[in-house]
Amino acid sequence: MAESGPIISKSQQDLEKLLDHFDRVYIDRKSENSPLARRLESLFPADKLEWVDSRPHPQIRGEMSSGEFARSKRQLYVTEFKGQFFKRCPGAKPGLACCNYFVLNWGQQCDMNCSYCYLQSFLNSPVLTLYSNLDQALEELRQLGKSLGEQSLRVGTGELVDSLSLDPLTLFSHELMAFFRDTPRWTLEFKTKSDFVHQFLDVPHEGNVIVSWSINPQAVVEREEQGTASLEQRLQAAELCLSRGLQIAFHIDPMIWHPEWKENYAALVDEVAARFRPGDLPYLSLGALRFQPEQKAMMRERFGMKSWVNQGEMWPGKDGKLRYPLELRQEMFNFVLNRFKEYSPEWKVFLCMESPETWLSTYTKAPQQVDSLAPLFDQGVSRQFRKALKRSQADTNSASG
Ligand code: SF4
16 A cells, blocks of 8 residues: 655645745844744754844845845845835836736845846845835725725736745735735735745735736746746646636736747637636736846846846836837737737737837726726826827827828
């Protein structure tokens, strides 16, 4: 008879993967009594833990070498955050179209390793930092809520750190979901490239939690998104969340040009359309590769010229980021958009972090006029579109005059 070993649950496996991932865990003594510090202390072996009075590696300041950046993904530092936890999504800038979205940052740096990751040009700390005072973030949110009155609000959590890739360690999802249970008109969004969802599947919620995945064809995942869950694992995790009454969404972002991009993105759309119905997703967003010019050198050094992100022809946009030429972006967006529409006109697809001009050339309408996307966009965005529309009409008039 075959010997049967202990069955390890998926959430236990996820946790063990993370315990193994980190070489060192530094805990600021000032955070000693926080729930996060106590939990990490109980989980990690003593020889990985170190209590500190200040940030480790003080000699490393400012720009990091690629080796220091890689090492920072394996060193965890728990400390208090002294600034403001919430800010508006970076898309809410003049010249960019974005939905009404606030971002909660509970740490910085990511344990995964995408070739295009914007953290490479942004971070200057040699450790993956997690904040121990999430209770203060929730208090800030409570105050923000008072000033907003009855207005609805979306809160995302995956900007400087993936929303869920560290969640089996932190269990921040539990505290946030409990908070959002009391504010059902607000929406909480977890955005991830991991498949770590089992740790919160049994947490009660009010149907106002969206778990969203950035997805890409498996060929792109393999080449450009090291340490992330495979496409199949992400889709399975999404199916599981859906079966538990959580809302789900997908971001096909960043779309990356490569020789077989059409076949690969067509297969991705086919897979999503075969497994999900338009009504399963409140929205699906598209974005194309973009990054700060100063990131280029580190991307090349860390991932080499085999990486597709290092092969593309990129030009600076109005926001200073390098992007594919407008025609190529339009072609890629239209290709995916049309493929979804061939399955059903009901798919709600919008462009993320794109200029009004790209929107207008892709949809010929402002987002507020596109199907049911309107509720996602605020008055500020409406104003930007009116201006963009006037600009393009003036251009047309002067061209024909
Ligand atoms: S998952 Fe996101 S934050 Fe993490 S490495 Fe990839 S792009 Fe960066």
